[in-house]
Every structure is written in structure tokens, then in C-alpha cells.
Amino acid sequence: MASSLSQKKYNESEKVKKAYEDYINYKDSNKPSDYSFSDSGLLKQTQDKYFNMPDFSYDVQRDPIYRQYRQSYLTDGKKAMADSIGNSVSLTGGYGNSFAQNAGLSSYNSYVEKLNNVIPELYDAAYSRYETEFDRLEKQLGYLSDKNEKEYARYLDSYNIYSDEVDDLRSLYLKQYENDIDIQDSDWESAYKMAMAEQEKEREKAELAYKYYTEQLEQKRFDDELEYKNNISSSDEKFREEELELERQKLENNREQYWNDFNYKNQTILREDEIYTLWLEGYVTEALRALEISCGNAESAKHKALLMGFNKKEVERYFNNK
Secondary structure (H helix, E strand, O other), X not given: OHHHHHOOOOOOOHHHHHHHHHHHHHHXXXXXXXXXXXXXXXXXXXXXXXXXXXXXXOXXXXXXXXXXXXXXXXXXXXXXXXXXXXXXXXXXXXXXXXXXXXXXXXXXXXXXXXXXXXXXXXXXXXXXXXXXXXXXXXXXXXXXHHHHHHHHHHHHHHHHHHHHHHHHHHHHHHHHHHHHHHHHHHHHHHHHHHHHXXXXXXXXXXXXXXXXXXXXXXXXXXXXXXXXXXXXOHHHHHHHHHHHHHHHHHHHHHHHHHHHHHHHHOOOOOOHHHXXXXXXXXXXXXXXXXXXHHHOOHHHHHHHHHHOOOOHHHHHHHHHOO
């Protein structure tokens, strides 16, 4: 009975199974996905525009508004020039002259001058549009960055709630497991103590039986010797003493064999991890003896000890001295 009790094994209870399933199911089913900003595309696009925005430059010839002004002023200038020349010619009786040409050219140049005067205004307008676009990108980038931070903060809150719940479920599982171990260890220890008490009773009964047995043998030997002495002559006394010595030696051998057999049958068979622990703690002889009992014979125990990593010299010394 003691041997079977030493092979104790943990049996998982339903509470522990459920606690473990709850922990695993929640951990796998409720884990938040990796964080992703809802406007990540717009944020990247705004960042690219903002950080890669070139320095301001203005090319009046590429300004479509300037081209509109230019077309309008030059057209009006040509018309004014033609009107001035016509008026001048009519005043001179219909003949062209340098005065008329100068008057027309002056009218045309006045429109060209008006066009040139528009350029600074167009430059300022272009620079204002550049600054407006830069400010717009800066504000949009700030808005998107704030939004990203708020979304990430909400994500962290939800992830922390998930992590706390996972930790709580794991702690509950470990607590149930430890309770299981404590209860089963207590039950096993109680059963083991009862088995040891029962074995002790059996041992005491065996000792009493053996004591009675040896007393009967001694009494019989004494009676036989007394009878023999009464029946033999003095010349046979020495021979009888030798026989008694052989008988006494045989009795001692029988007694030793009896106890060896009794102890062997009632020895506790240790598990391999228990034997290995004995060896690690320095109880080499006890570990090898326990291994020999577990294996049933010296050769198997020796081979097993070497496989388990026992010191080869210690193993050889133990089994060679047996």
C-alpha cells in the first residue's frame, strides 16, 4: 500500500479545468488588434505636403492671372493706340505723321505700364496664397496629430482593460490550481499516514510472531541438547558442540534472511524524480539503494543510474561493494 501511495499523481479538478478554459478563451478571443489610426492615409499625405513644401518662388510668366491681365491690357493698349493714331490723322486732314504715331505709341505704353504695375500685386497675392496653404497644412497636421493621440489613448485604455482581465483570469486559474494541489497533498498525506500506521501494526505483529518463533526454536534447541547430553557419552561432547554451533549459525542466517525479506517487501518504492533529488542532495547510497529496490535487481539499477546521470565512480563503488 505504501508503494502505491508514493506514486502520487495530480488529478485536475473541474474548477481548475474551467478556470483554465476561461483564461485561454478570453485571452485568444478578446485580444485587441494592432493599433491603426482611422485617418492614417490623410495624415501621411498631409505630412508629406507639409514637410516637403518648397520655398516660395514666383514666376510672373507662369501666373495664369497675369496672363489674363496681359492679354486684356495689351488688347486694350492696341485699341487705344489705334484710336489715338486715328484721331491724330483726322486732325491733320487724313495724313499720317510722326505726331500721330507718337500719340498712338504713348497710348499703348500707358497700358503696358498699367500691366507692369499689376505685377507686385500679383506677387503679393501669390505669396498670400502660399502662406495660406502652409497655414492650412499646419493646422490640418495639428488636428490630425491630436486626433491620432486621442485614438491611441483610447486604444491603450482598452488594451490595458484587456490585459488586466487576462491577468485576473490567469491569477484565478493559478489560485484554483494551488488549492487543488494543497487539497490533494493533504488527502495523500492523510492516506499515507494511515498506510504507514497500518504497516507499523503489521510490523509489530510480525516482530511478536518472530519473537515467539525464535523463543520456540531456542526452547526446542535447549530441550534437544539436554536430551542429547543425557543420551551420549562424554567422548561425543565435542562433536555435539560443533553441531550446535552450526545450528546456531543456521538460526542466525534464517533470522537475517527473514528480516531482509520482510524489509524488502515493506520498503517504499520511490519515483525517479525523488531518487534523483536524493542524489542531488548528497544521499548517494540511499539514492542507489532506492533505485535498486525500484528496478528489482542490481544490474538494471546500475544501468538506470548511469542513464540518469549518476557519477560513474560512485555507481561502480556501490555495486562492487555489495
